[in-house]
Each structure stands twice: as structure tokens, then as C-alpha cells.
Amino acid sequence: MKLKEKLVASFMAFENKGNIDLDSSVHELRTEAIEIFEKQGFPTKKDEEWKYTSLNSILKEDYSVFPKSGATVELKDVKKYFLHEIESYKIVFIDGVYSSFLSDTTHEGADICLLSSALKRPKYKMVIDHYFGTIASKKESLTALNTAFSKEGAFINIPKNTVLPKPIQIIYFSTGTEKEIILQPRNLVIVGENSHAQIYERHQSLNDNVVLTNAVTEIFAHKRAIIDFYKVQNDKKTASLIDNTYVQQKENSIVSVNTFSFGGKLTRNNLEFYHQGEYITSNLNGITIIGNKQHVDNHTLVNHKFENCESHELYKGIYDDASTGVFNGKVIVDKEAQKTNAFQQNNNVLIGDKASINAKPQLEIFADDVKCSHGCTIGQLDESALFYLQSRGIPKKEAKALLLFAFGNDVVEKIKIPALKSRISILIAEKLKVEMGFEM
Amino acid sequence: MLSIKNLRAGIEDKEILKGINLEVKPGEIHAIMGPNGSGKSTLSSVISGNETYEVLDGDVILNDESILELSPDERAHKGIFMSFQYPIEIPGVTTTNFIKTAINAKRKAQGLEDLPAKDMLKMICEKSELLEMDRKFLSRSLNEGFSGGEKKRNEIFQMAMLEPKLAILDETDSGLDIDALKIVANGVNKLKTKDNAVIVITHYQRLLDYIIPDFVHVLHNGKIIKSGGKELAHELEAKGYDWLK
Numbered sequence: 170m171k172l173k174e175k176l177v178a179s180f181m182a183f184e185n186k187g188n189i190d191l192d193s194s195v196h197e198l199r200t201e202a203i204e205i206f207e208k209q210g211f212p213t214k215k216d217e218e219w220k221y222t223s224l225n226s227i228l229k230e231d232y233s234v235f236p237k238s239g240a241t242v243e244l245k246d247v248k249k250y251f252l253h254e255i256e257s258y259k260i261v262f263i264d265g266v267y268s269s270f271l272s273d274t275t276h277e278g279a280d281i282c283l284l285s286s287a288l289k290r291p292k293y294k295m296v297i298d299h300y301f302g303t304i305a306s307k308k309e310s311l312t313a314l315n316t317a318f319s320k321e322g323a324f325i326n327i328p329k330n331t332v333l334p335k336p337i338q339i340i341y342f343s344t345g346t347e348k349e350i351i352l353q354p355r356n357l358v359i360v361g362e363n364s365h366a367q368i369y370e371r372h373q374s375l376n377d378n379v380v381l382t383n384a385v386t387e388i389f390a391h392k393r394a395i396i397d398f399y400k401v402q403n404d405k406k407t408a409s410l411i412d413n414t415y416v417q418q419k420e421n422s423i424v425s426v427n428t429f430s431f432g433g434k435l436t437r438n439n440l441e442f443y444h445q446g447e448y449i450t451s452n453l454n455g456i457t458i459i460g461n462k463q464h465v466d467n468h469t470l471v472n473h474k475f476e477n478c479e480s481h482e483l484y485k486g487i488y489d490d491a492s493t494g495v496f497n498g499k500v501i502v503d504k505e506a507q508k509t510n511a512f513q514q515n516n517n518v519l520i521g522d523k524a525s526i527n528a529k530p531q532l533e534i535f536a537d538d539v540k541c542s543h544g545c546t547i548g549q550l551d552e553s554a555l556f557y558l559q560s561r562g563i564p565k566k567e568a569k570a571l572l573l574f575a576f577g578n579d580v581v582e583k584i585k586i587p588a589l590k591s592r593i594s595i596l597i598a599e600k601l602k603v604e605m606g607f608e609m
Numbered sequence: 610m611l612s613i614k615n616l617r618a619g620i621e622d623k624e625i626l627k628g629i630n631l632e633v634k635p636g637e638i639h640a641i642m643g644p645n646g647s648g649k650s651t652l653s654s655v656i657s658g659n660e661t662y663e664v665l666d667g668d669v670i671l672n673d674e675s676i677l678e679l680s681p682d683e684r685a686h687k688g689i690f691m692s693f694q695y696p697i698e699i700p701g702v703t704t705t706n707f708i709k710t711a712i713n714a715k716r717k718a719q720g721l722e723d724l725p726a727k728d729m730l731k732m733i734c735e736k737s738e739l740l741e742m743d744r745k746f747l748s749r750s751l752n753e754g755f756s757g758g759e760k761k762r763n764e765i766f767q768m769a770m771l772e773p774k775l776a777i778l779d780e781t782d783s784g785l786d787i788d789a790l791k792i793v794a795n796g797v798n799k800l801k802t803k804d805n806a807v808i809v810i811t812h813y814q815r816l817l818d819y820i821i822p823d824f825v826h827v828l829h830n831g832k833i834i835k836s837g838g839k840e841l842a843h844e845l846e847a848k849g850y851d852w853l854k
Binding site: 551552553554556557558559560561562563564565567568571572574575577578579581582594 | 657658659660661680681682684686691693696697699700701702707710712714715718750767771
């Protein structure tokens with residue numbers, strides 16, 4: 170049976186198994202969603218938005234849809250995937266199942282817990298009805314597929330006037346007890362007025378079995394809320410990730426989503442920002458460093474609908490070997506969105522002879538009093554800079570790595586959690602395969 | 610120490626250096642002067658191994674060994690250092706980490722262990738004091754946002770750390786005010802020993818008031834057309850280059 174048919178056929182069993190109130194609004198959402206998925210199927214290269222990313226190679230696997238629970242992992246084996254050196258809240262899943270052992274959740278002052286319990290408990294019904302599934306696309310088939318199977322993930326609800334004392338870590342492990350597995354985590358993040366949250370999210374497989382993760386995250390930022398969201402994508406070569414993130418912002422809020430794509434077989438990021446008020450700031454930053462035949466596709470959208478808002482987008486990419494990248498940055502400035510400042514930059518370095526990038530800045534501006542700019546570069550390393558380093562005795566290979574490190578640095582500088590900043594610097598140094606002699 | 614023999618070099622099909630001969634002995638300071646486009650920067654680039662330039666003929670010999678086949682880093686390990694006219698900026702890599710990487714790369718090439726952190730720190734302290742450098746520059750990204758003078762001072766700091774046998778200062782005076790010029794020149798003079806040598810490449814005589822050369826050579830149209838003592842620099846300052854052509 171093909172994956173699509175298998176998923177559709179599994180839906181009923183999923184809902185029954187889920188042990189959830191079938192009269193709830195979520196049930197309706199799921200039912201609508203599976204119908205949309207059934208109608209559309211997986212996207213193909215014929216879809217304009219998927220022109221340069223083919224899912225064929227990952228869809229042919231015989232994925233198990235319902236992970237067997239009960240796999241355990243030892244903390245010592247997975248510690249390195251956490252920001253273990255700092256205090257944090259943790260919401261951890263193993264093969265899609267919540268791990269209370271590895272987690273550190275709270276209901277004091279804020280709800281930092283599980284989506285499954287929020288979906289079940291009456292006390293969260295109003296919140297779920299109000300937010301859940303409201304900004305995730307109802308038309309996009311992969312998001313619909315996730316909605317249909319949405320059950321587990323992180324639920325973060327921070328009331329107004331709350332500055333979280335420590336960051337939140339959301340980590341999804343896959344253990345490979347199943348040979349091939351599809352995971353569909355779903356996160357819901359609500360940050361109230363004047364509140365502030367920092368979130369670190371990671372999907373990590375622990376062995377070389379095939380895993381496909383189709384994740385959806387909905388983020389709601391209320392007035393003057395500040396959210397810093399960090400996505401670390403450094404998975405094994407057998408893991409693929411489709412990560413859909415939808416952000417809704419109220420006036421004066423600042424949301425930054427930072428995506429670090431260093432690993433995996435195929436990674437597709439869909440990141441969309443929707444504004445509901447004035448004086449909003451949206452920041453989209455990313456670094457991609459890949460090699461071999463890896464593929465990373467960053468699709469972003471910022472839709473400016475109100476006056477006096479800003480968006481700043483900076484994506485850098487380093488492509489080695491025969492790796493391939495896609496950057497598609499769409500910025501829409503509606504007619505009403507006067508005095509918009511929208512900046513977009515995408516810089517790429519191809520170091521592999523067979524590496525390639527398809528970059529497409531897409532600006533649709535309907536207002537006349539705006540400042541918008543975009544820049545896109547694809548190049549090789551600056552020879553004169555390389556010579557400078559070599560003339561100081563640094564061999565060519567290390568000199569190249571230093572320059573590549575410097576190339577990505579302005580994105581690293583935007584990381585506001587110091588422990589994560591040094592972690593990312595180390596990861597980048599590792600990816601570039603040199604000892605940099607850094608003091609972290 | 611350095612022997613340049615009938616060196617011809619160019620870029621693409623254009624011959625820039627048309628037969629240069631130069632002998633530099635340990636303990637000497639040579640100045641190479643010349644108008645714009647005479648080939649001064651090409652000469653320093655070829656000696657330090659910039660692959661943009663192609664060597665057409667002749668040889669460059671450092672301590673009885675031809676270095677033309679060596680990469681720039683290998684030449685650096687042999688003791689060649691060039692202070693750049695336009696030092697590059699490297700965001701995210703501090704000057705301290707950069708110089709550590711450079712020193713340990715050289716030590717590795719010589720089969721030595723990394724310099725212990727304590728010794729490195731001590732050396733950094735001494736050399737930065739020599740150049741009257743504000744220590745905070747050392748923890749900033751290499752050359753990023755530095756003024757012209759700060760960049761040049763950083764070049765000489767790197768020279769002090771790497772202790773080259775032959776230092777080539779390419780237009781080190783450009784972009785320097787008089788105070789920075791004195792500090793940089795003072796640093797170079799303090800680093801000078803009877804065993805190392807310096808080639809100062811400059812358009813103007815100004816720097817040579819502070820770094821006194823033993824020999825002055827005039828480069829014009831890819832050839833050394835006149836050599837003399839330090840008084841030649843003053844003559845050039847007074848008369849310009851035209852009388853030599």
C-alpha cells in the first residue's frame with residue numbers, strides 16, 4: 170500500500186485509539202484535514218512551491234504510522250542533545266510518546282506541558298478552541314496531514330506579564346525500534362501580553378533507521394510579547410524533516426525564528442508570519458551547512474497587513490559536495506501596510522563542485538510608502554581573504570573553514586541564549602571539519 | 610637571506626615584473642619605492658605566494674631554497690610575513706583566536722606541540738604592549754570595524770607574534786596618521802634584530818623617517834631602475850620619480 174493510502178486508512182484507527190472526545194472541535198478539524206490530505210495527496214514537483222524539492226525518495230519507505238511506545242533511552246546517551254549546562258523547562262518525546270523521565274514541565278505561572286493533555290482536559294478547552302488549528306494552513310496538504318494526526322507535542326501557554334526565568338527545550342527523539350517511522354508532532358505556543366519566552370526545538374534520531382518527521386508548530390504572540398524560537402536541525406543522514414511553523418503576531422510583539430539546518434537527508438522548512446496589529450517586528454534567520462547529497466529547502470512568508478511593521482530576514486547557506494539548497498522568501502506588503510520596513514537577505518557559498526542552490530526572493534508590494542529591500546548572492550570564497558589567512562601560516566583547508574565560519578557569524582550573533590550560541594558555534598566548527606582552537 | 614633573481618611575473622597575459630634582482634641579507638632594511646603601477650604590490654604578492662600572479666621566469670630563494678613552489682602558508686612557516694595594505698575583516702573570529710590558530714599551525718608544521726595557553730597569553734601581553742594596543746581589540750573580531758590605523762597596528766602585532774625572518778611591509782603607512790605611524794614604526798624597529806630583515810614598500814618617503822632603510826630601490830615599470838642608500842629616499846621626495854625615467 171502506498172503511504173498516502175496507508176495514512177488515510179489509518180486515520181479512523183488513530184482517532185479511536187486517541188481516546189478523545191469525538192464531539193470536540195479538534196475532531197472536526199482532524200476530519201476536515203484528512204479529507205484535504207486525501208484529496209491532495211503529497212505535494213509533487215508540479216506544485217509551484219515544491220518545484221525544487223522532491224519528496225519521492227522519502228515517500229517510498231514503508232513507514233509505520235503508529236509508533237510502539239515503550240522505548241527507553243538513557244539520559245547519558247542523549248544528554249548532548251540538550252542544552253544541559255543551563256536550567257530549563259523540558260518537554261521530551263521518544264518516538265512520539267511523552268517521556269516524563271526526561272522532561273521537566275510546569276503548571277506554575279505558565280503551562281509548559283503536553284498537547285495531548287491540553288486536548289483532553291476540559292480546563293483547556295477554551296484555549297484549544299480559540300487557538301488550535303487557527304493559523305496552521307488548512308489547504309496545505311502536509312500541514313493538513315499533521316492536523317489529521319495531531320495528538321502529541323508541546324503545549325506552551327504563558328499568561329500575560331510573565332517573563333520565563335529559563336528557556337524551554339522541546340526535543341523529539343526517535344529510537345529506531347521501528348525500521349521506518351513517520352512522526353507528526355504538533356506544538357502550540359501562546360505567549361501573553363508583555364510576556365517573554367525562549368524556546369529551543371530539536372528533532373533527533375538516535376540510530377540510522379529511517380524516520381520522517383512532519384511537524385507543525387503554531388505560535389501566537391500577544392501585544393508586546395517577545396518570543397525567541399531556535400530550531401536546531403542536525404539529524405542523521407537517514408532522517409528527514411518537514412517543519413511547518415505558523416506565527417501570528419499582535420501589535421508591538423517581536424518574534425524571532427532562527428533555523429540551523431546542519432543535518433538530515435531532506436529538510437523542508439515552511440515558516441509563515443501573519444500580522445495582526447501595528448509596530449510588529451518579525452525576524453527570520455537561518456544558517457544551512459550541508460554536504461553529501463543532503464537537501465535543505467527554506468520557504469518563508471511574511472505577510473505585512475498593518476502599518477509600521479518590520480521584518481528582517483537573513484539566511485545564509487554553505488553547500489558542499491553534491492548538496493542542494495532552496496531559498497524561497499516571499500514578502501507580501503498589503504495595500505494597507507504603509508510604512509513597512511521589510512528587509513531580506515540570502516547569501517550562499519557553494520564549495521562543492523556539484524552543489525547547487527535555487528534562490529528566489531519574491532516581493533509583492535502593494536503599498537507605496539514602504540522601505541523594502543532584498544539581496545541574494547551565490548558565490549565562492551573570497552580569494553584575497555583566503556590568501557590573507559594563508560599568509561599567516563594557516564593552511565588552505567583551515568583558512569577556508571575560518572572564512573566560512575565568519576560568513577555564518579552574523580546569524581550566530583543573533584542567538585540570545587549564550588549556551589546555545591556556543592553550542593551552535595561548536596556545531597558549525599564541527600560541520601566545517603576543523604579544529605578552530607576556539608574558546609567557547 | 611632572500612635572493613630574487615631575474616624575476617618576471619604577471620597577471621593573466623600582462624607582464625608586470627620584468628626582471629627583478631634583489632639581495633637582502635640578515636639584519637638589513639630595504640625600501641622599495643616607486644610610483645603607482647610600478648609593480649610594488651605585485652612584488653610583495655609574488656614573494657608571499659599570492660596565486661593570482663603567475664611567475665613567468667626567474668627565482669625567489671629564501672635561505673638557499675627556492676620558495677616559488679610553496680603555498681603561502683608554507684612560506685609563512687619558513688619565516689615570510691607580509692603586512693597587508695588592506696587587511697581583511699573576519700567577523701566571529703577574535704584577533705586572539707586568529708593569532709593562536711596561526712602560531713599553532715606554524716608549530717604543527719615544525720613538528721611542535723601547541724604553545725601552552727599560559728605562554729601564549731604572556732606573549733600576547735608583551736607584544737600588544739609593544740604596539741601600545743588596547744587589549745580590548747584582541748577580543749574583538751579580527752579587523753572588523755577597525756580604523757585604518759588599528760588595522761595596520763594589528764598587522765604589526767601579528768608580525769610581532771609570528772616572529773618572521775623576513776617581513777614585507779606593503780604600504781604600511783597608507784591610512785596612518787602621524788601618531789599611529791610612529792607607534793607602528795617604533796614596533797617594527799623594536800622587532801628588528803641582526804638575524805631578521807625587513808622590506809618596506811612605500812610610495813612616500815614619510816615612513817622612512819621612522820624606519821631607516823639601509824638600501825633604497827626605485828621600482829619603475831617592473832624593474833629596479835636605481836638603488837642607493839637612505840639619502841635616495843629624500844632625493845625622490847624632493848624631485849619626484851620623473852627624473853629617473
